[in-house]
Every structure is written in structure tokens, then in C-alpha cells.
Amino acid sequence: MIVTQRAAQATDPLSVPSNAPEHCPGTESEQAGKADACNGCANQEICASNTPKGPDPALPFIRARMASVKRKLLVLSGKGGVGKSTFTAQLGWAFAADDSTQTGVMDVDISGPSIPTILGIAAEQVHSSAQGWSPVYVQDNLGVMSVGFMLPSSKDAVMWRGPKKNGLIAQFLKDVDWGELDYLVIDTPPGTSDEHLSVVQYLKESGIDGAILITTPQEVALQDVRREFDFCRKVGVKVLGLVENMSGFVCPSCKGESQIFKPSTGGAERLAKELSIPLLGKVPLDPRIGKSADYGVSFLDEYPESPASIAYIDIIEKIREALGDA
Amino acid sequence: MAIQETPVARRLKTVKHVVIVLSGKGGVGKSSVSAQLALSLHASSPNVRVGILDVDLTGPSIPRMLGLDGHGVHQSSDGWVPVYADAKSGGEPRLACMSVGFLLKNRGDSVVWRGPKKNAMIRQFLSDVRWGELDYLVIDTPPGTSDEHLSLMEHLAPVQSKLSAVIVTTPQAVALLDAMKCLSFTRAVSLPVLGLVENMSGYVCPCCGEVSNVFSTGGGEEMARREKLTFLGSMPVDTELVTLLDAAESDRKNGGDDDNAASAEAEARSFELLQRYQATSSAKLFSTITAEVTRAVAAGMAKESGGEPPESG
Ligand SMILES: Nc1ncnc2c1ncn2[C@@H]1O[C@H](COP(=O)(O)OP(=O)(O)OP(=O)(O)O)[C@@H](O)[C@H]1O
Ligand SMILES: Nc1ncnc2c1ncn2[C@@H]1O[C@H](COP(=O)(O)OP(=O)(O)OP(=O)(O)O)[C@@H](O)[C@H]1O
Ligand code: SF4
Ligand SMILES: [Mg+2]
Ligand SMILES: [Mg+2]
DSSP: OBOOOOTTTSSOGGGSOTTOOTTOOOTTSTTTTTSGGGTTOTTHHHHHSOSOOOOOTTHHHHHHHHTTEEEEEEEEOSSTTSSHHHHHHHHHHHHHTSTTOOEEEEEOOSSSOOHHHHTTOTTOOOEEETTEEEOEEEETTEEEEEGGGGOSOTTOOOOOOHHHHHHHHHHHHHHBOOOSEEEEEEEOOSSSSHHHHHHHHHHTTTOOOEEEEEEOSSHHHHHHHHHHHHHHHHHTOOEEEEEEEEEEEEOTTTOOEEOSSOOTTOHHHHHHHHHTOOEEEEEEEOHHHHHHHHHTOOHHHHOTTSHHHHHHHHHHHHHHHHHTOO | OOOOOOHHHHHGGGEEEEEEEEOSSTTSSHHHHHHHHHHHHHHHOSSOOEEEEEOOSSSOOHHHHTTOTTOOOEEETTEEEOEETTGGGSSOOOEEEEEGGGGOSSTTOOOOOOHHHHHHHHHHHHHHBOOOSEEEEEEEOOSSSSHHHHHHHHHHGGGGGGEEEEEEEOSSHHHHHHHHHHHHHHHHTTOOEEEEEEESOOEEOTTTOOEEOBTBSSHHHHHHHHHTOOEEEEEOOOHHHHHHHTTOTTTTTTTTOOHHHHHHHHHHTHHHHHHHHHTSHHHHHHHHHHHHHHHHHHTTOOOOOOSOOOOOO
């Protein structure tokens, strides 16, 4: 007998509250509040009573806060280490290169926040005011919020389970005083997990303008991106396109090009076709990208002529076009 | 005082050592180190029995890496039967694998589970898989220090004395930062750390032979020294390894819609996988890591990670 446990098919993930027990049937289901799993669940009374479910109390505040944000973008990838945070940072810098564009970067990778390091503001702390938490500013028009700012030491592990992470994300979305923003770029952790569900759930009403999927060329990364795409489809987030990162390496010594992560199954190009989404571009592997990230300087500013910078700028232009902002 | 025996403890009675592969940062090579450790342990002796459990629920890589994509899990009266990577090798199979990837109908399906569901799945993996006698159970984990890790530690608590961890990092500062967090995690949960592997350290250009530090180099070794951890070794960037673990050549030529054909083909060459692995330059380097892991585990002297458990934020 084949075990037919179908992952993620049983219930609509968006209708399972973060504090629900293992086998929650989903608040929208017939069984809501009446299934065996519901015994002892904090929501049982609400779910069982047939009255329409009350929305999350944070939602109106999030809606109010997000009303002054024009574009909300998610940077996603099922696979770890493919360059989501690096791309998010370049996107932030590139948007903010125009003095009149107000940009925000929000890092919801709670156990591994890299954004403060990459943007060179790792030593900063968040301040709160009557308006809420003030973002940390890299420059006048580039504000950043990350859990990285709230830890007493960068060495500490953040060992939080889902519900606590969800609480923080809700707070990030409702309490950060971004002011007027043209773009809010959200960097996510790898996978399809609580963080992703929460961001999507909380921003559903305000509307997410689209997601950018990042991958590297090899199959083990592509297979996770396929899952991420499936996630976007399930939760109704539009995918603006796919970026292939670490695509080819040019030896600084002999200028010969080699493939470190060989696109053994056709790479992003093939996947983009398969999923019918645009391939936004390919960024080569360049050791100076890693160095710039480690030192917290803008790669685009440091090496504007490099093939990687040209690729980044081209991709960012395509994102603007896809948003109708070009 | 009688300690209540949990189903996990009962199930893992026949497992001698559990090695958990951790990293904090994503994509540094946890899964490839887990896969290599399993292959290399398997090759280290003709009778050693190895299991590999993939608890990366939203991004399982082990099936693909071991050429087992498309396999399903069977239920027996004594629990789930793992998939054997060496099933076609002729002898008694002794490389058992379990992953959520084996439970998905389509390989593109996403697993969108919140914490409690993940917790249940991990408990089930630990208590319901019919591993049989195992010398080593290698556990591949997702990035971060979150639900999966906490659940794993919670359910493995009754077999604490069998546990140890290997931390994988790459040399960049952003990766080391997360590796430090991961080390703090092991300290907070009193998980002994066998040592640290620095992965993707340096790359030899195939055109001119020049070594370039694609992702920088040395940071892991430096961290091991600073934190008084055993440095297990550094693994250079090996393009051959990427292709091998991508299981590229044979089974994906038609877009992989045909999962049955794909899995039959994958099976036929599955133990060819070990042979092909052993032909890579990584295999030789890795065998010293494996030797050190075996030694440390056998001596039962897995170094306690020491230091004060830091407060978590
Ligand atoms: N094109 C590139 N060339 C060279 N190095 C790169 C490139 N893109 C990213 N990197 C480096 O690769 C590492 C991983 O990138 P990054 O941290 O952005 O990935 P991520 O997807 O956010 O990872 P995680 O899943 O852990 O959040 C970093 O050290 C980064 O500097
Ligand atoms: N030494 C190496 N040289 C070259 N490529 C490597 C090396 N080690 C791992 N890789 C490749 O890098 C990619 C990422 O590795 P892997 O999937 O093992 O990382 P991971 O830490 O498990 O990632 P995740 O956080 O997504 O689970 C894979 O394609 C793998 O084949
Ligand atoms: S009462 Fe039942 S349906 Fe409602 S949240 Fe709890 S488990 Fe889910
Ligand atoms: Mg990141
Ligand atoms: Mg992995």
C-alpha cells in the first residue's frame, strides 16, 4: 500500500490559523470547530458557532499602514542560499538611486536575517516613536526593517516557533513607520512556511503587486522553485518573473567562463518556459558580489561596469516594466 | 523513577548514532554534506548500515541527490518502509532513506505547512519509519533554527545520548553569522557538536587551474578555532559534485512527466551512484571528514559545545 498522505492538499493553508492544532480542518471547512482536532483549540468556540469568523484584529491596522505604500514586492525562492537577500538589497539600492523614489526593505527571515549585513547597517538598533518603529535608514530614501536590529547580539539564535514569528511579522507590517513609500521590497527566508503564509495572509487585502522568484541553475534549486511557484499559485500571488543567479563564472585570471552550478536540466530558461513565466535575466557568479555583501557596500555602485551589474540593472528595468512603472 | 518510553525512543532503540547536519544559512551544502556522509559511511565498511532522514519539509533535496526522485513510500505492519538507495546493488540493502519528497504526488507540489503540522510530520518520521538496525542515522535539516529544529530536538530528547551534530558553513561573512547562530542553538539545546565543515571553499578554474575564492575562503576554519570546535575540513567547489547530485544525465530528459520510467531508470543506476561519487575529487576529501566523524562518534567523545547557553531573543 502506498502511503497517500497528500501534503498541503487537505486544507487551504490560508484558512488554518497560526495557533491551530496539527489536524485543524481549516476555519472555512464544514468541520470547523467540530473535528476531533478542534478539541482544546483556542478558536473552537468561534469556529463552531456558525457566525462569520472575525478577521485578525491586526488587519485593519496593517491596511491603514500599507495604504501609503504604492508597490509591495516579495522576493522568494524555495531553495536556500540562491541569492534572495543579495537581490533584495540590489533592488533596494537600484530603486533608491532615484532621489525622488522612497524605498523600504523589510526582512522577514527571522532565524537568518542577512539584510542588515548586506546593506551595511548591522550595528544599528530600531527606535520607536509615537508613530511606531522607525526603520533604519541606509540613505534618506532607503529605509530598512529586520529582526536583525532587535537582537541583543548577532550571535544569538532566534529559536521561535511559527506563532511567535507570525506575531512579529504582523507587528512589522502594522507598526513600522515607513511614511510614504513608492516600493516596499520584502526579503523572505527559504521555503514555504509560516513566514510566507503570514506575509501573504496579512497583505492580502492591501494587495501584493507581485513576487520575484530567484533560483540558481542546477536542478536541486529548480525543483524548490517549482514548489515556490505552486505556493504562489495556491495563495494567489502574481509571479513577475524568474531570475537565474550564479549563472556561469568568469575566471578573473584567464577570463575563461565555466559553469559552477551547471544547468543540467536546462536551468531557469527551461523552467520559465515550463511555468509560462518571464525569465527576467541571468546574473553571473562574481566573487565581488559576495565581498560587497560581506562589507555592506552597494555592488552596483562599486562595480557599475561589471556584467553582473548590467544584468541586475536590466532585470530591475524589466521589473519596473512589469509593474507598469517604467 | 521510570522514564516514560516514547514511540520515538522505542523506534530508535535499534539505531546506534544519530548525526544531525545543521547550518543556519540556506544553500551552504547541508543536504550535499548529508548525502556525502551517508554515501561515504556506507562505503567505509561492507556491513555498516546507514539511514538518512530528510526533515526539510518544504525543500527536500535528498531524493534528488540520491537519485531516488519519483519513489513512493510503502506502509508495512511495522511502519513506513524506507526507500533503499542501494536496492539494486545485489546485496542486502543498507542505505535507507526517508523524505517528505517521497510522499508528494507531483514533484512540483509545495508543502505549505505551519509549525504544528510540521511537528507532527517530524514526530511521525522519527517514530514510524522501519529503519531496522542502523549504525548511523544522518538527519538533513532545513535552514534556520525554527519549528523543524525545535521539534526534532524535542522528539529526540529521550535518545539524547545518541545525538551529535555537524555544522556546515560557507566562508562568507553572511554565512558565518548564521553558523554562529546555529552554534548558539546547539548550545542552548545541549547538542554536542562533532565539528564544522567549510564548504565551497575555493574553486579551481578548469581553464587555467588558478584557484579563485568564489565564495571567499578560510572563514569556517577561523570560526572553528575561535569557538574551539573541531575543524572537520574544507570542501572546495566541485562542479562534478553538483552534476552528480543533480542526477542529471539519464532520468530527466523528457521533462520528467513520466515518473515511473524515471524512477526505474534511477533505480538501475542507483548504486552506480556510489561508484560515480567515489570517482569525484570531493569523495577523497570527504572520506577524511567521515573518518573523523566515525572516530568522534565511536569514542563517544563528541565535544560538548561548551560555553554559556546564550539567551535567545
Ligand atoms: N551572483 C553572485 N555571485 C557571487 N556570490 C553571490 C551571488 N549572489 C549571491 N552571492 C553570495 O551568495 C551567498 C548567498 O546569497 P544570499 O544570502 O543573498 O542568499 P539567500 O537566498 O538570501 O540565502 P538564505 O536562503 O540563507 O536567505 C551570499 O554570500 C552572497 O553574497
Ligand atoms: N562543495 C561543493 N561544490 C560545488 N557545489 C556544491 C558543493 N556543495 C554543495 N554544492 C551544491 O550547492 C547547492 C546547494 O547545496 P545543498 O542543497 O546541499 O545546500 P543546503 O544547505 O542543503 O540548502 P538548503 O538550505 O536549501 O537546504 C547544490 O546544488 C549542491 O549540489
Ligand atoms: S477550532 Fe478547529 S477549525 Fe477552528 S482553528 Fe481550531 S482546529 Fe481549526
Ligand atoms: Mg536570505
Ligand atoms: Mg538542503
